[in-house]
Amino acid sequence: MTNSLRSTFRYLNKKKYLYLMLLPGIAYFLIFNYIPMYGVVIAFKDFNFARGILHSPWIGMENFKYMFGLDDFYTVFLNSLYLSFLKLLFGFPFPILLALFLNEMRNRTYQKFSQTLIYLPHFISWVVIGGILVNFLSPTWGVFNLFLQQLGIEPVFFLADNAFFRPLVVLSSIWKDSGWESIIYLAAMASINTELYEAASIDGASRLKRLWHITVPGIKSTIVVLIILRLGHIMNNGFEQIFVLQNPMNLHVSEVFETYAYRVGILGGRFSFGATVGLFTSAIGLIFLIASNRIAKWMKEDGIW
Amino acid sequence: MNIRSRSDKIFDSVNYFVITLFALLCLFPFVYVAAYSVTPYTDYLAHPLRMIPTHVEFGAYRQIFKMSVLWTGYRNTIIITVAGVALNIFLMLITAYPLSKTDLKGRNVILLLITFTMFFNGGLIPNFYLIRSLDMYNTLWALILPGALGAYNLILMKSFIGSIPASLEESASLDGANELTILARIIVPLSKPAIATFVIFHAVTQWNTFFNAIIYTSKRDLWPLMLIVRDLVVDSGGVARDVLDASNSGVTEFTIKMAIIIFSTLPIILIFPFMQKYFMKGMLIGSIKG
Numbered sequence: 185m186t187n188s189l190r191s192t193f194r195y196l197n198k199k200k201y202l203y204l205m206l207l208p209g210i211a212y213f214l215i216f217n218y219i220p221m222y223g224v225v226i227a228f229k230d231f232n233f234a235r236g237i238l239h240s241p242w243i244g245m246e247n248f249k250y251m252f253g254l255d256d257f258y259t260v261f262l263n264s265l266y267l268s269f270l271k272l273l274f275g276f277p278f279p280i281l282l283a284l285f286l287n288e289m290r291n292r293t294y295q296k297f298s299q300t301l302i303y304l305p306h307f308i309s310w311v312v313i314g315g316i317l318v319n320f321l322s323p324t325w326g327v328f329n330l331f332l333q334q335l336g337i338e339p340v341f342f343l344a345d346n347a348f349f350r351p352l353v354v355l356s357s358i359w360k361d362s363g364w365e366s367i368i369y370l371a372a373m374a375s376i377n378t379e380l381y382e383a384a385s386i387d388g389a390s391r392l393k394r395l396w397h398i399t400v401p402g403i404k405s406t407i408v409v410l411i412i413l414r415l416g417h418i419m420n421n422g423f424e425q426i427f428v429l430q431n432p433m434n435l436h437v438s439e440v441f442e443t444y445a446y447r448v449g450i451l452g453g454r455f456s457f458g459a460t461v462g463l464f465t466s467a468i469g470l471i472f473l474i475a476s477n478r479i480a481k482w483m484k485e486d487g488i489w
Numbered sequence: 490m491n492i493r494s495r496s497d498k499i500f501d502s503v504n505y506f507v508i509t510l511f512a513l514l515c516l517f518p519f520v521y522v523a524a525y526s527v528t529p530y531t532d533y534l535a536h537p538l539r540m541i542p543t544h545v546e547f548g549a550y551r552q553i554f555k556m557s558v559l560w561t562g563y564r565n566t567i568i569i570t571v572a573g574v575a576l577n578i579f580l581m582l583i584t585a586y587p588l589s590k591t592d593l594k595g596r597n598v599i600l601l602l603i604t605f606t607m608f609f610n611g612g613l614i615p616n617f618y619l620i621r622s623l624d625m626y627n628t629l630w631a632l633i634l635p636g637a638l639g640a641y642n643l644i645l646m647k648s649f650i651g652s653i654p655a656s657l658e659e660s661a662s663l664d665g666a667n668e669l670t671i672l673a674r675i676i677v678p679l680s681k682p683a684i685a686t687f688v689i690f691h692a693v694t695q696w697n698t699f700f701n702a703i704i705y706t707s708k709r710d711l712w713p714l715m716l717i718v719r720d721l722v723v724d725s726g727g728v729a730r731d732v733l734d735a736s737n738s739g740v741t742e743f744t745i746k747m748a749i750i751i752f753s754t755l756p757i758i759l760i761f762p763f764m765q766k767y768f769m770k771g772m773l774i775g776s777i778k779g
Binding site (some may be wrong): 195199202203205206208209210212213215216217218219220221222223224226233237260276282285286289290294296297298299300301302303304305307308309310311314315316318319320325327329330333359363390391392418422424427428442445446449455458459460463465466469470473477 | 580
């Protein structure tokens with residue numbers, strides 16, 4: 185016993201610098217990730233600031249019962265899910281297509297140049313993009329409405345119209361991020377064995393055929409991994425994007441869990457209820473992640489673990 | 490042979506056309522905003538699609554340079570970007586280096602602990618309560634510390650350091666250098682491309698984000714630039730109105746908004762072409778490990 189203790193001690197002493205280096209990082213994750221994870225217990229408490237987490241009384245599932253009894257909750261749930269679904273359906277394939285196109289470009293200089301432009305929006309804040317959209321679509325001075333006016337059509341207040349909100353969110357996120365998301369597919373394509381292409385072209389396969397029979401299968405596992413990760417975020421619509429495009433008139437379709445938790449929890453000061461909403465969305469995300477990984481394994485794909 | 494090359498040619502033309510169209514679409518809004526930030530408003534109303542001003546007018550910029558909120562925002566953003574990046578890189582290096590040692594005892598437990606944070610988090614309210622409890626509410630620390638170390642990038646960094654040949658370190662440790670020296674003298678210089686990538690990523694994030702600021706601050710003089718811009722350009726209610734009215738000078742709200750967009754985004758657009766080389770390399774680090 186003393187012997188093994190001594191050898192442990194000797195090991196720690198030998199590696200002391202490595203362990204010392206790890207301390208700040210571990211402390212960071214404990215404080216900024218694990219303490220908030222513990223903090224989810226306030227979803228099961230009648231929390232108030234004066235008492236703190238420990239001394240606030242337990243109330244079991246009361247907050248959840250209250251949440252499931254609200255009409256608002258179902259609207260928000262549907263909004264979040266529907267928007268995620270639309271983003272997945274239209275937004276997910278786009279970067280793949282973009283990568284396929286970029287990968288087929290023979291002129292490397294032109295390829296690099298167009299990539300630079302395509303990646304640009306990813307580096308711009310949602311505030312700026314929201315600002316551009318709000319002003320371009322403004323009923324008083326927006327360019328779209330000036331254009332409609334010249335055609336003799338009444339101005340449309342796009343961002344106050346429920347019908348336009350979801351398409352605007354989906355399109356603006358495709359515009360902003362699909363270029364950036366295509367990089368990972370391009371990297372996967374770069375690792376495909378070039379002999380496959382040479383063999384296929386000797387056999388007389390056209391470019392389109394080679395693309396379909398070599399490139400697409402070559403990036404299949406990357407696609408699966410990214411779908412799984414996306415499904416893990418099914419309840420996250422991206423606070424910043426929604427928040428800048430949200431206004432009181434489109435709230436009925438634009439309120440999603442992230443903005444709802446902010447509104448009730450932070451602005452409304454109902455901390456326990458806000459935490460309940462947050463815990464619910466985290467739990468759903470985790471369930472989707474685990475389930476989609478299972479399905480991937482079942483379909484003989486690699487999955488993420 | 491001829492038939493095939495013809496179908497390939499059609500493929501090529503469609504390909505170049507689609508990519509060119511999308512690339513122009515990505516650039517267009519910024520060019521448009523820039524053009525109308527220096528165009529008189531009446532010109533804009535008359536020709537909203539022409540984009541070439543009859544005469545260039547910098548009145549909007551003269552007005553926004555007088556807005557002290559914008560300069561305060563700029564100052565705050567520069568502070569949280571510089572401090573955030575320095576802290577991020579420092580923490581990432583000292584944490585990733587020990588974790589790159591596959592034989593280090595306890596490594597797997599720590600990696601599991603870190604990886605788990607990618608898939609589950611406490612959510613908005615517990616984080617808010619943490620910041621309040623740490624007395625960081627309404628301080629710039631609340632905009633620097635949360636997010637200073639992220640699991641995903643840390644694991645990429647660990648893989649990158651792990652791919653550095655062990656023989657380079659061994660020769661140094663034979664010379665009696667301890668791990669701190671090895672990290673500073675050997676690992677850091679060899680990790681420069683990865684470090685450059687993470688500097689860019691974190692700097693851009695810190696420059697652009699406003700989520701933490703909206704949650705953790707309520708004082709306007711702590712707001713980063715993007716929250717000020719949101720107030721002035723997206724919202725145009727309350728304070729924004731006052732500022733715009735105070736700048737009563739014949740320059741219209743629309744033109745001022747266009748100028749603010751350019752003013753707040755210019756640093757990113759200017760350094761962007763130089764960043765590409767680094768983040769392309771950085772994305773390849775990620776792809777090594779799937």
